[in-house]
Amino acid sequence: MRFIRRIFENIYFFFSAIFNAGIRLKYVVLLCALLGGGVYAATRYTIIKNVGGQEDYDEAMRYIEIKDIVDENFIDDVDRRAMGNAAAAAMVNSLGDGWSYFLSEEEYRTYLISAIGEYSDLGMSIIKDNSGGFQVLSVDADSPAAKGGLLPGMIITGVDLQDITGLSEDEARTFIRAKMNGKFYLQISGGQVTIEVDCTGLSNSSVVYRMEKTEAGYVQIKNFEAGSGQDAIDAIEELLSEGAVALVIDLRENPGGLTAEVETFLDYLLPKGRLFSETGKNGDIYVAESDGVCVQLPMCVLVNAGTYREAELCAAVLQEFDWASLMGEPTTGNTRTQDTIPLEDGTAIRLSTGSYLTASGADISQNGGVVPDMIVYNSDASATGTTEGTAGGEDGTASVSNDTQLMQALNYLSRNQAY
16 A cells, blocks of 8 residues: 555656646646557557567457457357367368367377377386476386386486487487487486486387298388388398399388488488488478489389378389389378477477478378379288288289289289399
């Protein structure tokens, strides 16, 4: 009360001094109007600047106007939180990108739990900390993380002496996943602590291969996670040593993985040239190149609707180089990279921030996926990539497989082999 009283006393003395000085009332009113108008203009300018400009300000005011009209006039009770989430979801949906979407608080919590599961083989769960590092939430007993000395509560700030505090959760996951086929080191904040994590015993190859009766080598790549590129190369080298005269590369149901693994594999297969690029809002982020060493054999690549992301990129590059014939079903077209951006209210946006382009600049996602040169469907979906297919028939091809796509590929290669 004393503070408020002092304010009024000061106002009184101010106006008393003005009138004692002989200044007319109309000038006082004019001065107050100018001061008030100036304050209003400055305040409005600051608000508009803070929201991003006049256009963003107008959009915000329209949203507030609609919300107020609904609040005042809609016959039923209004769930303001649900209305806000719906508006946010509609904004992201209007982009027309099937891989970008809004996450409510509950959906974002579920997403974080599922994302934490990507480290299950490593034996730890982490989440981004306010400091920029990644806090360890739990460590499984007898896991590589536990054996290395990692403890709950520790803050990971670096991997193999590379600072990761500036990375998003998605970027950090990709970075760590790339290390999970060997040994690597975690840097811990709060001291000069470095923990060695040994994942060499966890490596389960994602590559299956065999020689078919047609003398074609069959290579199935289940995913492009850490080590898969070199595993696929080793498989082909083994098949070549056994006398393979053609290759079937099976990418069906491959969900993708790490771009570096795709680059390793394509560099081995293809001649010198630009393979692909990853592009962002402001242009190329990374460009992959191949050297002059390559594998020159008839090749057929199998794809289907379960071929995703980096696996789609692999197939598209081989097709564009005219290095392999694609057979099967059109792929999904999910070759954009996404970041999860948390909002202050506990919700988040999953947003496409990059895309893979082939050497010619083709955007697989914009094109709706990769279309095979030969469309072939499996009548028995359960047979995809599961049968041995090596019994052999009179024409030299597999005769017992229900995998129609594989059978067609072997028949196609047997007619096009260059002996």
